[in-house]
Amino acid sequence: MKRSHLFFFGSIALFAIVFAVGVMVQPKNSPLNGSLIQPTSSADDFQLTDQNGNAYRLSAQQGKLVLLFFGYTHCPDVCPMTLAQFRNIKASLKEQAKNVEFVFVTVDPAQDSLSRMKEYVDAFDPQFIGLTGTQLELEQVWKDYGVYQEKKADGASNNSVDHSARIYLIDRQGKLLLTYPSGFETDQIVQDIRSLLVSSRS
């Protein structure tokens, strides 16, 4: 081999090595992005009333993924943001969204009547499920899902409720699998849902 060729190929090889190192050090993705709960077990079942006045039982939704969020319709910040996020997730999933249920459970049954719930949920997406019930029924659900909720007694507004803001993902077998803290990236939730829909199909 000529010396000129040696230099030529040597330079190319050196550049290739330098770039290859740069490509190889890219971080690798984990299979699931949300907070994984193990060992998995069936999500605590409940029966509440949806915004149309129909009974809604969680265990009857097996075969679909359920995204569950607890909030209230007068919430000024995290609840509308989360329902808007639900809407974005649904839009991203496109055809796959038919296998996912988006469920909003009230933490303020005193003010979230059926009509109020319907008006609120329908404003985001009429296919979303808005659930309410009696104080007793809801207290059990809140307890089962570790939901903190406390009415504010500051006198400024009687609508305000402090509450935990977490999304729960229940898989197609009815198992509570993942949770997402408030503000979690929409794309990462969509990625998890797609991954679970594909893996549970096989």
Place this chain on the structure above:
Amino acid sequence: MRPILLPILRRLLILSVISIVAVLLVSELSYRLLREDSSRAPKTISLIIPKGTAEKIAQGQSEPSIPEDMVFVVGDTLFVENKDVVDHQLGPLWIPAGKTASLLMGKVSNYAYSCSFRPSQYLGIIIREPVTWSSRLGAVAVSAPPTIVFLLVYSLVARPIKPVGISVPSSQRVGRA
């Protein structure tokens, strides 16, 4: 290959080696000067919530020893095992009684979360970019090529390469009488 290319390629090769060494030295020096807690590879950080924690907290007894702010690097996994009989929340994780929860710290950020371990109910989570061997090599890989190009252009301007083996016959030379 044309005669002009040989000295250019030779210079390119020499400057490549010089550039990589120089970039490596600068990168290593700045790493030594600026390194912090995040100068480590991602790992799994495990915590156990002992049985009876909620009861102790309710009685005002000492909480488990968790710092006010937890520092992670991107790629770390926070793994928490809840041996207590009630659910707990630790920052972004909700851990039902008797279960474990884990979360991959996926991006650089600062969070303030509630924590059921603390009277203040507050926990800071700081996630930093990890500085590892691979990221340090990655920095060299990113900065070496422009350095090589810069040095090559500079050297060609400062010390132009004269074509080798092309001689001009004396009869064609133009000169002043």
